Amino acid sequence: MRIAVVREVAPGEARVALVPEVITRLVAAGYEVAVEPGAGRTALVGDEDYTAAGAIVTETPVADAAVVASVQPLPPDVLPSGSATISFFPAGSRLTEVAARRDRQITTFGMEYVPRISRAQSMDALSSQALVAGYRAAIVAAGRLRQFFPLNMTAAGTIPPAQVVVLGAGVAGLQAIATCKRLGAVVKGYDVRAAAAEEIRSMGAVAIDLELPTLEGAGGYAREMTEDRAELQRELLTPYVAAADALITTAAVPGRPAPMLVTRTMVEQMRPGSVVVDLAADSGGNVEGVQPGSVVAIGNAQVWGGFNVASQLPAPASRLYAHNVGNVITLMTRDGAFAPDFADEIVAGMCITHAGDVLHGPTRDALA
Numbered sequence: 001m002r003i004a005v006v007r008e009v010a011p012g013e014a015r016v017a018l019v020p021e022v023i024t025r026l027v028a029a030g031y032e033v034a035v036e037p038g039a040g041r042t043a044l045v046g047d048e049d050y051t052a053a054g055a056i057v058t059e060t061p062v063a064d065a066a067v068v069a070s071v072q073p074l075p076p077d078v079l080p081s082g083s084a085t086i087s088f089f090p091a092g093s094r095l096t097e098v099a100a101r102r103d104r105q106i107t108t109f110g111m112e113y114v115p116r117i118s119r120a121q122s123m124d125a126l127s128s129q130a131l132v133a134g135y136r137a138a139i140v141a142a143g144r145l146r147q148f149f150p151l152n153m154t155a156a157g158t159i160p161p162a163q164v165v166v167l168g169a170g171v172a173g174l175q176a177i178a179t180c181k182r183l184g185a186v187v188k189g190y191d192v193r194a195a196a197a198e199e200i201r202s203m204g205a206v207a208i209d210l211e212l213p214t215l216e217g218a219g220g221y222a223r224e225m226t227e228d229r230a231e232l233q234r235e236l237l238t239p240y241v242a243a244a245d246a247l248i249t250t251a252a253v254p255g256r257p258a259p260m261l262v263t264r265t266m267v268e269q270m271r272p273g274s275v276v277v278d279l280a281a282d283s284g285g286n287v288e289g290v291q292p293g294s295v296v297a298i299g300n301a302q303v304w305g306g307f308n309v310a311s312q313l314p315a316p317a318s319r320l321y322a323h324n325v326g327n328v329i330t331l332m333t334r335d336g337a338f339a340p341d342f343a344d345e346i347v348a349g350m351c352i353t354h355a356g357d358v359l360h361g362p363t364r365d366a367l368a
């Protein structure tokens with residue numbers, strides 16, 4: 001049975017879905033893996049590395065494929081009817097494609113729908129890519145700030161450390177905190193979840209306490225704020241933002257646009273040379289006025305808007321993503337063949353279309 005790995009075509013997408021070390025494992029499990037020439041180039045994997053891992057490099061990897069692995073979704077018309085795809089698949093914004101996939105009998109698995117349960121941790125691509133993005137956010141902030149992050153005590157005098165504030169302390173935020181700490185900054189973090197304060201402290205940062213109720217919804221995720229709460233939270237965060245040399249925001253609420261945590265007026269109170277990095281820019285933004293993929297000036301600060309940030313470190317992001325995808329394929333393999341068990345919670349959770357039907361409830365409702 002063939003697994004195809006394609007060259008990504010979405011603008012700015014530098015990752016690849018499978019890397020050689022995972023392919024070796026899939027070949028040993030009985031699969032044929034076909035890779036499009038140059039598929040791994042931007043992620044620093046050569047065609048010869050794929051060949052050495054036992055893959056076939058061919059211009060037509062998708063032909064006869066049972067499974068097509070990619071990072072971004074492929075258009076339905078390039079997929080063999082009856083095949084399965086494994087990629088990120090933001091179903092809510094791709095309803096026409098969902099209908100076309102249903103009609104072509106394509107089985108669609110969306111990596112962002114892997115349930116956040118212990119058994120699925122090795123398949124959790126949202127977490128693996130958030131980790132990469134959080135690290136990158138810290139490095140962008142350190143690189144753009146025209147100051148040291150660490151304290152420097154020298155014979156020529158003492159330079160104080162940078163003050164960093166991180167809003168949103170999920171996977172990306174905690175990684176940003178850890179990276180800023182390693183670089184020597186003084187870091188404060190804030191999140192609305194009850195467990196977050198302890199997690200922030202465990203990274204060696206100060207947990208900001210606004211003395212507001214925590215906001216937790218289903219599955220331990222954050223709930224959306226009411227407008228009153230949002231207003232109060234912004235007011236209470238204003239002095240922390242004003243005192244920061246670098247502000248990193250990573251807040252998200254599943255299925256909703258990113259919460260607006262920082263107004264333009266708050267950014268205008270930051271000192272000359274300050275840096276704001278908004279990882280949520282491509283889902284609405286935590287910072288008013290941010291633009292995904294660009295740097296804009298607001299007051300004295302430069303505001304960097306993230307866009308597909310994990311792809312900015314394509315080699316480690318691809319490696320982690322490939323392990324996630326490889327583990328999904330392994331879960332769906334029975335006796336050397338691709339045979340997903342739709343009674344399995346993970347398989348069912350991540351399946352959008354199958355056998356001429358839309359199985360993902362919210363997407364089915366949106367199409368009705």
Ligand code: NAD
Nearest residue numbers: 116117127168169170171172191192193222250251252259
């Ligand atoms: P996410 O990307 O959905 O959100 C990022 C962070 O923003 C979250 O910590 C959230 O609480 C925070 N946030 C939302 N609204 C906010 C606001 N108004 N102000 C400040 N912060 C706000 O989250 P994520 O990083 O994917 O993970 C969040 C939770 O899921 C964590 O509890 C994490 O430990 C848990 N998780 C569990 C698993 C697992 O069990 N397999 C895997 C990954 C994450």
